[in-house]
Amino acid sequence: MTSELFDPDRLRTLERLRSEGVDPYPARSPSPSPIASARDLAEKGEAEATVAGRILAHRPFGKLAFLVLQDRTGRIQVAVRKGEVGERAWAVYGRLDLGDLLAAKGKVGRTKTGEVTLFATEVVLLAKALLPPPEKWHGLADVELRTRLRYVDLWASEGVREVFEKRARLVRAIRAFLDGRGYVEVETPTFHPIAGGASARPFTTHHNTLDLDLYLRIALELPLKKLLVGGLERVYEIGRVFRNEGISRKHNPEFTMLESYEAYADYEGIARLVEEMFAEAARAVSGTTEVPFRGRTYAFAPPFRRARYADLLREHAGVDLFDEGALRARARTAGLPEAGRPAAVVANDLFEALVEERLEGPVFVLDYPAEICPLAKRKPADPRFAERFELFVAGMELANAFTELNDPVLQEEILRGQVASRDEEAPRAVDTDFLRALAYGMPPAGGLGVGIDRLAMLLADAPTIRDVILFPLMRPERG
RNA sequence: GCGCCCGUAGCUCAGCCGGUAGAGCGGCGGCCUUUUAAGCCGUGGGUCGCAGGUUCGAUCCCUGCCGGGCGCACCA
Numbered sequence: 172m173t174s175e176l177f178d179p180d181r182l183r184t185l186e187r188l189r190s191e192g193v194d195p196y197p198a199r200s201p202s203p204s205p206i207a208s209a210r211d212l213a214e215k216g217e218a219e220a221t222v223a224g225r226i227l228a229h230r231p232f233g234k235l236a237f238l239v240l241q242d243r244t245g246r247i248q249v250a251v252r253k254g255e256v257g258e259r260a261w262a263v264y265g266r267l268d269l270g271d272l273l274a275a276k277g278k279v280g281r282t283k284t285g286e287v288t289l290f291a292t293e294v295v296l297l298a299k300a301l302l303p304p305p306e307k308w309h310g311l312a313d314v315e316l317r318t319r320l321r322y323v324d325l326w327a328s329e330g331v332r333e334v335f336e337k338r339a340r341l342v343r344a345i346r347a348f349l350d351g352r353g354y355v356e357v358e359t360p361t362f363h364p365i366a367g368g369a370s371a372r373p374f375t376t377h378h379n380t381l382d383l384d385l386y387l388r389i390a391l392e393l394p395l396k397k398l399l400v401g402g403l404e405r406v407y408e409i410g411r412v413f414r415n416e417g418i419s420r421k422h423n424p425e426f427t428m429l430e431s432y433e434a435y436a437d438y439e440g441i442a443r444l445v446e447e448m449f450a451e452a453a454r455a456v457s458g459t460t461e462v463p464f465r466g467r468t469y470a471f472a473p474p475f476r477r478a479r480y481a482d483l484l485r486e487h488a489g490v491d492l493f494d495e496g497a498l499r500a501r502a503r504t505a506g507l508p509e510a511g512r513p514a515a516v517v518a519n520d521l522f523e524a525l526v527e528e529r530l531e532g533p534v535f536v537l538d539y540p541a542e543i544c545p546l547a548k549r550k551p552a553d554p555r556f557a558e559r560f561e562l563f564v565a566g567m568e569l570a571n572a573f574t575e576l577n578d579p580v581l582q583e584e585i586l587r588g589q590v591a592s593r594d595e596e597a598p599r600a601v602d603t604d605f606l607r608a609l610a611y612g613m614p615p616a617g618g619l620g621v622g623i624d625r626l627a628m629l630l631a632d633a634p635t636i637r638d639v640i641l642f643p644l645m646r647p648e649r650g
Numbered sequence: 651g652c653g654c655c656c657g658u659a660g661c662u663c664a665g666c667c668g669g670u671a672g673a674g675c676g677g678c679g680g681c682c683u684u685u686u687a688a689g690c691c692g693u694g695g696g697u698c699g700c701a702g703g704u705u706c707g708a709u710c711c712c713u714g715c716c717g718g719g720c721g722c723a724c725c726a
Binding site: 178180181215228230231232233234236237239248250252253254268269282284286290302303304305306307308309310311312313314316317318369370371374414416417419420421422516519521539543544545561571596627645646647650 | 653657660661662663674675676677678679682683684685686687688689713716717718719720722723724725726
């Protein structure tokens with residue numbers, strides 16, 4: 172019994188092909204040239220090429236037909252003539268459908284209308300499509316379908332593949348940039364017995380043999396710092412982290428973080444690193460540091476603007492960071508909860524509600540209140556502040572960095588305080604192995620976290636994070 | 651989680667103040683050796699997201715549910 176997943180017309184065609192001795196899914200294919208290079212042969216006259224790709228269009232004229240094949244490099248028209256390919260291939264051609272994968276061999280030239288065309292002497296079916304492609308003019312328009320059927324949207328809609336190619340160039344550029352500065356790329360566990368390094372609700376899972384409850388990591392931070400203790404000195408990881416939170420234009424429950432740590436650096440050094448890295452990434456993706464995004468242009472050329480957290484809060488929220496009464500009053504007028512929350516948290520709620528969305532940037536926001544930076548070192552000259560910055564572009568937080576706290580005693584105190592707070596998003600236990608590592612001596616260091624998906628959104632001018640994640644989380648189909 | 655909006659053929663979409671549903675593309679059959687969303691002739695295709703309710707009668711109005719979008723919340 173055949174599944175109802177497939178188009179009955181096409182299943183019938185499949186059987187007819189088989190009964191005629193044609194293998195609809197041959198094990199081997201002719202080795203094709205990229206369509207883009209085959210097209211170049213048009214000007215050289217009489218040059219022969221083999222191409223392979225998906226049939227996107229079909230224009231039959233009796234004993235002649237024009238097909239349009241598409242591969243990753245482009246499209247080419249293929250002319251199939253009965254007199255040229257012979258009866259057998261003509262019969263195969265007659266069973267072709269839009270969406271099938273096909274190889275064609277022949278001379279590349281131009282038709283009398285000037286269209287670059289491969290005049291086929293052979294056509295070989297490479298894979299029969301059992302479902303029809305979307306409507307040829309509009310393509311896939313429904314956002315849900317485009318996401319669920321990403322494997323169709325990638326070839327059926329203009330520009331989708333380019334977004335992911337840009338993302339790939341972005342990641343490659345970051346690797347090259349860090350590798351060039353003596354960083355070593357590492358991979359650390361995604362299963363954590365304690366979900367630390369950030370404040371977020373984790374996903375839980377279980378290992379059967381060890382009978383062990385585990386969390387999926389919410390950050391890369393703690394294992395990478397252990398590697399600083401281990402003497403790696405310059406490390407980074409690009410990897411998936413998981414946060415059990417809502418979904419929005421800027422949020423997917425699993426997303427890709429870059430975290431890097433550099434011994435003997437501080438947050439100012441990391442700010443300079445970020446400027447150069449982002450400029451390099453922009454150039455790698457689009458050849459320029461002028462980045463268009465949602466109708467505006469952002470200059471990714473160093474230096475980026477710097478602004479102090481407290482100054483921005485005063486400018487946009489009209490309150491002094493250390494005037495608790497004013498903070499609480501302002502929070503109430505803004506409709507934010509403040510009762511029972513620490514002043515620094517209230518301030519940060521105000522910052523997020525009133526300041527962040529106005530930060531077009533790129534702008535480094537410097538010197539956060541120390542209370543909301545449990546893993547950062549305080550400013551020696553004013554310990555009310557942590558040596559921390561976040562980078563904002565287009566109202567989005569793209570990077571977060573600080574001079575890393577390496578005082579084991581102070582770190583223990585802070586972590587114990589977090590656990591005692593019983594905050595839903597605080598770790599439920601102190602990561603004593605992390606503290607033990609610090610106790611062996613971690614060099615002073617600057618650390619960085621970058622949301623790769625958001626950076627990809629920026630550089631690909633993609634309005635939602637779903638556009639830069641191939642298979643974003645969705646509810647399963649059916650009900 | 652909350653609010654607003656959306657769900658009609660494989661796809662893209664119409665469908666008026668409630669009277670049992672249409673187009674284009676695609677499909678199927680036919681014609682055609684130079685097209686560019688090819689054209690022409692013929693033709694099949696629907697649980698109007700699902701389940702209730704109101705009504706003589708529901709794609710249309712109401713309620714609930716499912717899926718999605720946007721916004722809010724959440725997201726140091």
